[in-house]
């Protein structure tokens with residue numbers, strides 16, 4: 001896609017809502033070199049990223065610490081200006097028209113609240129309403145929905161500083177949605193939350209995406225968020241996009257394995273000679289055989305059943321955490337900091 005196409009096609013009315021082309025962000029920092037010397041260095045936080053997100057999509061954006069996720073989100077919201085490349089959100093260049101775009105987007109940073117610390121939640125929302133000039137009916141409708149689905153009723157009169165992390169996060173998500181944004185960016189929305197709060201937040205996001213068609217881009221370190229919410233996942237590592245596709249597709253490129261667990265009639269030596277599979281664990285009569293996730297289990301099962309006294313079997317899918325971990329290790333680190341000048 002050329003730059004002109006990014007400009008021309010992504011006007012926010014068509015199916016394409018977000019478009020990035022060759023986007024870069026280089027930070028210039030001073031680092032200590034010895035006791036007194038300081039040298040200038042470049043940190044290439046985002047290194048030529050391109051993707052498109054359609055209106056109404058919910059996409060996961062994952063990667064190890066320092067990969068460039070937050071920097072990408074900050075560029076999408078206009079907080080940071082890219083060092084190179086092009087970004088269009090609803091046809092708008094975020095860093096040039098941040099205020100115009102602000103009316104169409106909501107942002108939640110899990111590590112930071114946008115609410116007023118000393119004000120009751122209710123007053124914070126009223127301020128948001130005034131800031132965005134949200135018509136009263138729209139505000140009421142959105143607030144009622146959030147209060148109901150996020151169970152905020154008992155919290156509305158409490159000052160934000162008194163809320164637990166989970167309560168505050170639910171409060172923040174509601175604040176980001178009061179002005180009917182078309183796109184919602186969430187940076188670690190479930191970080192530090194307990195299991196119940198996580199489930200509630202996920203259920204709410206699913207509901208907002210499904211019923212309002214809000215486009216959602218979500219960064220997280222909790223892969224259950226992605227498994228439960230996103231059909232599409234983008235993986236960033238060292239500032240580069242290393243995967244963009246279905247969650248299931250990660251198994252193929254991650255070189256992951258499925259496991260055939262077999263119960264034999266009795267304790268036997270490790271199973272050998274099954275094409276495409278290897279025994280990875282033996283515990284009494286139970287044995288575990290690993291085989292590539294991209295292959296069918298049928299020939300492995302048939303080969304075992306033919307030669308060993310099989311009582312029972314099951315197939316375990318690869319653990320997505322393992323797949324991602326393997327992927328991060330495989331993408332070799334590239335030099336990020338050019339020669340000090």
Ligand SMILES: Nc1ncnc2c1ncn2[C@@H]1O[C@H](COP(=O)(O)OP(=O)(O)OP(=O)(O)O)[C@@H](O)[C@H]1O
Nearest residue numbers: 027029043045063064065066067068069070071072
């Ligand atoms: N303002 C800044 N000045 C200098 N370097 C920065 C700045 N912001 C980010 N970086 C660097 O850019 C790189 C990418 O950081 P970023 O916060 O985007 O990563 P991330 O994927 O969000 O990581 P995490 O999962 O830990 O939040 C890191 O090396 C980080 O130290």
